[in-house]
Amino acid sequence: MSTTPRIAVIIGSTRDSRFGERPANWIFERAKARGDWEVELLDLQKFDLPLFNEVASNAWAPTQDPAALKWQETIARFDGFIFVTAEYNRSIPGALKNALDQAYVEWNRKPFGIVSYGSVGGTRAAEHLRTIGIELQMVSTRSAVHIGGSDFFAVHPLGEQNKPLSDIEGSIGPSADAMFEDLDWWTRATMAARA
Numbered sequence: 001m002s003t004t005p006r007i008a009v010i011i012g013s014t015r016d017s018r019f020g021e022r023p024a025n026w027i028f029e030r031a032k033a034r035g036d037w038e039v040e041l042l043d044l045q046k047f048d049l050p051l052f053n054e055v056a057s058n059a060w061a062p063t064q065d066p067a068a069l070k071w072q073e074t075i076a077r078f079d080g081f082i083f084v085t086a087e088y089n090r091s092i093p094g095a096l097k098n099a100l101d102q103a104y105v106e107w108n109r110k111p112f113g114i115v116s117y118g119s120v121g122g123t124r125a126a127e128h129l130r131t132i133g134i135e136l137q138m139v140s141t142r143s144a145v146h147i148g149g150s151d152f153f154a155v156h157p158l159g160e161q162n163k164p165l166s167d168i169e170g171s172i173g174p175s176a177d178a179m180f181e182d183l184d185w186w187t188r189a190t191m192a193a194r195a
Contacts, residue, residue, distance in 0.1 A: 008041075009041050011024045011045070013086050024041060025041070028041045050065055079110060086116070087124055092129050111139040114141070151168040
């Protein structure tokens with residue numbers, strides 16, 4: 001068994017015009033730069049998951065859909081996750097909720113951090129994601145990255161400035177570092193416990 005944590009950064013939006021790739025790539029590069037994790041970027045657009053239509057969660061009945069099985073096999077490889085989520089109407093995107101619902105066993109006893117964005121930093125989506133994580137028997141980090149307010153409008157393509165995320169590094173970088181420290185501790189603790 002590898003002792004190097006395997007962390008997946010998951011892009012939670014599948015819209016063609018999504019902003020999520022930018023913060024996902026930013027946090028992915030920062031996570032890789034740590035040097036003590038194996039990090040992979042997972043894009044929900046590439047998994048083409050159907051809407052959840054199984055008889056029950058895979059905790060209770062085997063999954064039948066091949067795309068859902070592929071998704072379960074993919075996330076089972078990881079020890080921790082960073083979800084990159086927009087806030088849509090005070091919650092997470094439907095595609096992310098569907099991806100979470102397509103598995104259960106594979107999420108259990110694994111930690112996750114959050115990078116959220118929107119006019120109020122995606123905070124309501126992040127809180128909703130935390131409650132979903134509790135039901136999936138996951139561990140949420142206390143620290144998260146919230147890209148909101150003037151920072152969000154400075155880097156979003158619809159804003160007047162459309163700057164790179166590196167331009168707001170001073171605002172969000174310390175939050176990313178704090179989330180990484182939380183995620184590293186919980187990942188190593190849960191890896192040891194699962195072993």
